[in-house]
Each structure stands twice: as structure tokens, then as C-alpha cells.
Amino acid sequence: MKSKNYHMTPAQFREEGKKIIDWIADYYENIEEYPVLSQVKPGEIKDSLPISAPQKSESIDEMIRDLNEKIMPGITHWQSPNFFAYFNSNTSFPSILGDLVSSGLGVQGMIWATSPAATEVETRVLDWLAEMMDMPESFKSTSTGGGVIQDTASTAALTALIAARERATKFQSNNKGLEEKLVAYISTQTHSSVEKGVKIAGIGKDNLRLIDVDENFAMRPDLLEKQIQKDKKDGLHPFFVCGTVGTTSSTAIDPIKAIGEICKQENCWYHIDAASFGTAMICPEFRHFINGVELADSYSFNPHKWMFTNFDCNVFWVANRDELINTFSILPEYLRNKATETGEVFDYRDWHIQLGRRFRSLKLWFVIRHYGVEGLRHHIREHIKLAQDFKNWVAESKDFEVVVEPLLNLISFRHIAGDDFNIRLMNTINETGKIYFTHTKLNGQVVLRMNIGQTHIEEKHVKVAWNIIQETAKKLV
Amino acid sequence: MKSKNYHMTPAQFREEGKKIIDWIADYYENIEEYPVLSQVKPGEIKDSLPISAPQKSESIDEMIRDLNEKIMPGITHWQSPNFFAYFNSNTSFPSILGDLVSSGLGVQGMIWATSPAATEVETRVLDWLAEMMDMPESFKSTSTGGGVIQDTASTAALTALIAARERATKFQSNNKGLEEKLVAYISTQTHSSVEKGVKIAGIGKDNLRLIDVDENFAMRPDLLEKQIQKDKKDGLHPFFVCGTVGTTSSTAIDPIKAIGEICKQENCWYHIDAASFGTAMICPEFRHFINGVELADSYSFNPHKWMFTNFDCNVFWVANRDELINTFSILPEYLRNKATETGEVFDYRDWHIQLGRRFRSLKLWFVIRHYGVEGLRHHIREHIKLAQDFKNWVAESKDFEVVVEPLLNLISFRHIAGDDFNIRLMNTINETGKIYFTHTKLNGQVVLRMNIGQTHIEEKHVKVAWNIIQETAKKLV
Known part of the structure; x- marks a missing residue:
């Protein structure tokens, strides 16, 4: 029976x-x-x-x-064309389908042998992406480095921190714990995830220096250099610098090359976080923003933010994969296998914190193939154009001001009536559910943020949004 | 145009x-x-x-x-009923559909406001699960604790380690870095992810003690107690113990209660890793394996292993959520919002390492509703029965021996012809592609593992597998 x-x-x-x-x-x-909200x-x-x-x-x-x-x-409808909050986390139908295939196959690609395709599609697609962005050869799997999919930019930064910690301690900290004061450097505008990573890695927030920024909210390399010299004089050990391509509050782009030169000279691990803006690097006209990336030890961005790929999908490259693998590798008996022992394969569980891993490269593969490089570039350019339109409308208005010239697709602006008014304006609009946008602070002042990167956004959505903001402001004044 | x-x-x-x-x-x-392979x-x-x-x-x-x-x-076909390797990572059609809805909605539930449903379904479903397993009240969101979905048991263990580190240093290590020697305790059989976590958290492998096990490969609490006393005498600070419910190599179950009593007495954070076996705790007849769980600070298992839920889905509970939140919370201006400020909501990004998060509870919700508690219990019991059948066949064979009596669904066995023969036997069979199983070592000897937890496995698959193993062994001898 x-x-x-x-x-x-x-x-x-x-x-x-x-x-x-x-x-x-x-x-x-x-x-x-x-x-929307x-x-x-x-x-x-x-x-x-x-x-x-x-x-x-x-x-x-x-x-x-x-x-x-x-x-x-x-x-809260992140995929609505009326969502302008935070950084977007856009997706697309091809990505949903790629992820569906991944769920259907249900493979767990922790090591090469547990599904060679899960490893090799990832390696190949990350090489594609590196080429699309004209990354240095060293970041490709065919050279000394390679890419791996992480869940988020937070985890990518933490991964870089741990590898940097190991390098700085001559690969002793994994075994002995931290026995000296390592110091990490970010700007006052760097994303909070690096602070979180510094805490998790046992470095301690007291050993994280927040370097001041220039009038464009980009890190000042002169102050970085000065702080590193001071810390060395105090017997501390500078070991890690994070540069940002597109900060969360103002889309500032740190001087990538100048920071890189300091890192090389001071033997610091140089991580570049391009979480949101990284996608734009596939357009040759924006690629100059990361000139100097050849000086970096690691680089990451989130296709799950602006590249039509559903969350979670961060891509993380290193220039020297041996350092990464030496940091994260553990080989218990129950994972030993012939392919690993030949040394001919990547076992990606040695490239990150987790052991288990989903076949996430499938959705990237679907997205890149569906759009083609041409289609991806087209939509990124469209979004940037819409952001520039919005910026012009703000600039022409007598009640609003542009706080920072938008370099790409995020507009930082505010009403001239002050902090409380801006917060009230934002909350009033968000409570209507018509559009959703969020705020930050720059130089202690409230700033409104409009991020333009929704998959299905068109000019009409941006126009309507600007009308709503203007009309509501008039009513509230 | x-x-x-x-x-x-x-x-x-x-x-x-x-x-x-x-x-x-x-x-x-x-x-x-x-x-299969x-x-x-x-x-x-x-x-x-x-x-x-x-x-x-x-x-x-x-x-x-x-x-x-x-x-x-x-x-490598993880969803094949002929897959017996590692621990399975099973899925089911309802889970694939739940995950598809999640991909379709594309929400990023980092904080309550960014999709209240993503937070509240998770809270409710994890309370369901806690009740299904008769967990102590303290682990429920309605009390002092609560559950959160993590990607993997590795990350859950790391999360517990960081919170434990903070508690042990009176919430100073996040700020100051580690300034004293903390010591963590596992058994010689504990999963390698805890070692990886100890490294990442800056504790150092040298400060991880591997406590010896008894004849059933379960941690010996007397040796744990002895080691803790020795470390204290040496001026070190014992702070964390991980107990395992179902070790990877032999499915040993550590003495949960005895370890818990030592942890209480010594003020150590007590984490329980039930990654694979945790699912069986929904059956009242197996619940006794975690008696003493009320002494734990954190507990986790993987519905993505044996509960028909696709990877990734680890569930992680703490008895005191304030400690967890105090460890991981950072609130930059750009994430401030009214709901967070009321203190009435959970912002799950404060419960783990990452900031961003997918709506993963949907797949659990689909799975539990599709099967009902009744259906889940039915299939878990079936798998355990099949494992016991297989064990009996091995026990009756004159060429093979059972290495450890299987408590649940993993059989550890070997051919009597020695290590090299067992590895050759396994590789020969795996290369046919008919079934796929893996090995480990226990007491220095090669042991073959058959894990029985595939969604669509039936008695015929287990019978065929045993025939293949027997017939191949006869040919190879």
C-alpha cells in the first residue's frame, strides 16, 4: 500500500x-x-x-x-516606476526567470564538484562584466584575480576587510586573533556597512578613521595621507582604505587614483565600493570615474541595485585571488574531492564567508543576454538623462535648490524653507502613496534624495513626481 | 518619438x-x-x-x-532522489513558487518601512516554527527573543559569535576591537564553519578549543568543564560554546542540557547548531534531542537542508534580541524613519551582518501552508524510516559495517576492506552517475555517508542504491 x-x-x-x-x-x-510606500x-x-x-x-x-x-x-513597491527612495533595487523579467531556473535546479554550488556549471558560469559572467567595464586584466579569472558573487556590498566590504587584516598581519590574525592595532580609513560619507564590517572583524570602531571631504563630499587625499602618517607615528598599523564611487548621501566619487597611490605607498588594502554607481561603468563615457581602479585590491558593485538583476547579487573582484582564498579556505575531510585536489578549479566557498551558495549567476546571465551590452547601456543612459532633467527643473525653481550637482542618477535637493519643512514635505508626499522618496543630511542639513533607476521608469513618472513635490510644497508653505 | x-x-x-x-x-x-554527479x-x-x-x-x-x-x-543534481551526498539541500514545488513570488515582488526588506510585510511575515512564520518545535517561549518574538532568517548556518554561527563577543566584553569590542583573549569551545566534530567564524570575528583559531568526544562522537561535558577551568586559570576568558544537533560526519548529538548548564555557570554564550537535524524537531518523538534548549542563547537550523525549502534559508533564534540588536545596529541618517523611531517594529538589518534582505519568509510560508505540519512530519518520518531500513541492510551484510547507529536520516558505514577500498568504491559508483554519495573520516578511518532526505525519494531509490553499492563492491574486491 x-x-x-x-x-x-x-x-x-x-x-x-x-x-x-x-x-x-x-x-x-x-x-x-x-x-508606493x-x-x-x-x-x-x-x-x-x-x-x-x-x-x-x-x-x-x-x-x-x-x-x-x-x-x-x-x-512597499520597490519595482514601481514611482519609487525614488534610497538606492533603487531594480529587477527585470529576465532576471526573475533566471532566478526561477536557479530555484528549480536547486543546486548548492559550495564547491566546484557540487555543480561545475554553478561555478563556471559565475566565473565566465564575471569576466564578461569585468570586460564590459574595462577593468584591469588582473581582476579577471584568466589572470591573478577573479570575481565572485556576494549577497550584498556590506558582505563584500567585510570580506575585503578580513582579507586585508590577514595580509596586514602576515596571515596570522586568523590563527592568533588580533594582536596589534590595525587602522582602517573611510570618508565621513562612506556607507555605514564599512563601520559595521570593522566591528565584526574585531578591528573596532575606535580604529576607524573618518577622513573629511571636500566641497563635493569626496574624500580629501591630503587628509588621508596626513592621518596615516599620524597613526604610524603613534605606533598604529594602517591597513585598509575604502574609496566610494557614489556615496549614499550625495553620490560623491572619491578621488580613486589619488587614494590608490597612497594605498600602494603605505601598503594598505584598497577596496572600492561602487555599490550603486558601478553599473554606469559599463558606459564608456562614465568609465573615467574609476580611473585608478588598477591600484585597487578589491572592487564591488551591486547589479541588484541598478542593473535589472533581482536582489541579492553583489559582484566582488580581487586582483589577487590567492590572498582571498588563503584567508577563507578551510578543507574538512567531508568536503575533500578529486577536483579540488587537482587545483584546477575554483571552490567559491573559499572566496567568502558562507559555505553554501545558490546558483546566482544564472540571473546575471539571463539579464546580460536579454538586454545585450547595448540594451543595458541604453537604459542606464536614459536614467541619467532623466536625472539631469529633474536637476534642471529643480535648478530653475525659485523654491528649491540643488544641493550637489548630480554626477549620475541621484539628485540631492531641498526646499529653501528649512529642515523641518523638508521633512514635513517628504512625509506628506510619501503618505499619499503617489511617489516614495527619502532624505539624508549633508553638512548637518536635511537633503531630499531622488534616485532614478527604476526598470520601467519613463519621463512621465519623473515629471509627475516633480509636479507632486512642487504642488505639495505650495500647499504646505 | x-x-x-x-x-x-x-x-x-x-x-x-x-x-x-x-x-x-x-x-x-x-x-x-x-x-547525479x-x-x-x-x-x-x-x-x-x-x-x-x-x-x-x-x-x-x-x-x-x-x-x-x-x-x-x-x-550535479541535488534534487534527484538518487542524491545521497553531504547533507541534502532539498526543495519542493511550493517553495519554488514562494521564491518566485519573492523575486516578482522584488522588495528589499532591510527595515520595517521598506516593506512591513517582509518583516512581519518573517516574524510570524518564525514564531510558527518555534511553536512547531516546542521551543521555549523566550525564543518567540512575543517574549524577549525572536527569530530571523539568515542565509546559512555558517552566517548564523558567526552572528552568534559576534553577539557573544560583545556581551563578553560588556559591549566594548565593537568599539575598541578585541583587547583580551576570549576563548570559544566546540567539539572535534563541530562543523568547520565555527572555526571560520572564530577567524572572521578576530578571536583566532588558537583560542578555539576542540573538546574531545565520547564513543558516539558527542562532546564530553566533563572535558569541556575541565578545559574552561584550565583556561580561566591561565587568565583567559571563556565566552562561547557551540553544541551540535547532528554533526556532519556522524550525526552525533551533543549533550545539549549538560553543556547548557556549564554555559550558564560559566557565563558563556550557548549557541546550538542543528543545521540538518533541526527539521526533525517538528516531530514530537524526536524533540527530546534538544531537551535543554531553554539554556541556549541562540539556536539555528536550515529549512534549506531538509524542510523542502530552497536554498538559502537558515532560521536563527535568540533568547534575548536586545543583545543581538545592540551588537549589529547602526542607524545612519539615510535610514531614519518614523516607524523605527517609535520602537514598535523590528528592523531586521539589525539582526544580522548584511544590510539588504530579500523577502525569504515567503517560501517558508508557502512550504508550511502547502504541507501543513502534518505533511512535513509525515515526510520526515518516512525519510528516517528509510534510513533505518538502509542501516538494517548494512548491519545484515557480511561485507559492510555500520560505523555509528543512525539517530535520524544519515547512515555512516563502510566496507570492511579498508580505507582505500572504500574511496575506490565510492568514486567508482559516483562516476557511473547512478547515485551520488560522499565520505568522511571518523577516528582516522574512511567512512561512507548516505544521507536520506530528498524530497521525492521513495523506498525503491534506497533499495537500488544499496544494490549498486553491494554489486560494485563485489566486482571491485
């Missing part, structure tokens, strides 16, 4: 899967009808769900019903 | 998406026709792909063709 089987059959999956595909297509067709109160979603798990099987139809009725009110 | 647009439309997505759904259904219908040589997949990214757009049909022709030969 065959026992009861609770699994969904392939035939049922065909049927239910197509319902979900249609549900997603419907969602994108109607996405502008939802309030979820309007629910804390606890509202949780309280709508049963306190205990169901004992008996429920149907996919019931789940779809609950998605529509209970979950959707709690969604 | 409307400019060229390279995006896929919702209508095209409906069509292409359904092709991919069918492709996945076809795959599962034919999965047993593929060699990929038979390609290093470089073969990479060399089959173009050296450069395409300039022009390619079609989804071309990608599907390449999937079939170029990628599939490089896949």
Missing part, C-alpha cells in the same frame, strides 16, 4: 506555476495603482496571519488570495 | 515565464535520467560559453537551448 504523499506533482506545478507567473505579470501591469501600521500584517501554523495542507489558491488581501497592503 | 526599449513586457513575461515553468516541470519528470572536466562548461558578453539582445529560447545543451551537463 502506497502511503499518503503530500508533495505537489510536476503536473500540479505546471498549473500552479503558471498562475503565479500570471499573478506577477498582473502585478506589473497594475503596479502604479498601489501606494506601504501605509499599514506596525503589527497590522502580523495580526492578520494565524497565530499558529496550519496542521493541514492548504491550497496555492488560498495563498494567492492571502497574498492579495493580506500581504499586498504591507508591500 | 519613443526611444527603443529593451525591456520584456508583462505579456512577453507571461509567455516566457510559462516556458520556464514547463522547463522545470520537465526537469523533475526526467531528473533520474541525468547522471556531473561528469564534466574542469573548464569544460566555461569553455563552452562565449568569451565576451553579447552586444545584442538574445532570446529566452536561446537561453533555454543553452541551458539544455551547455549548462545541464555541468549540473
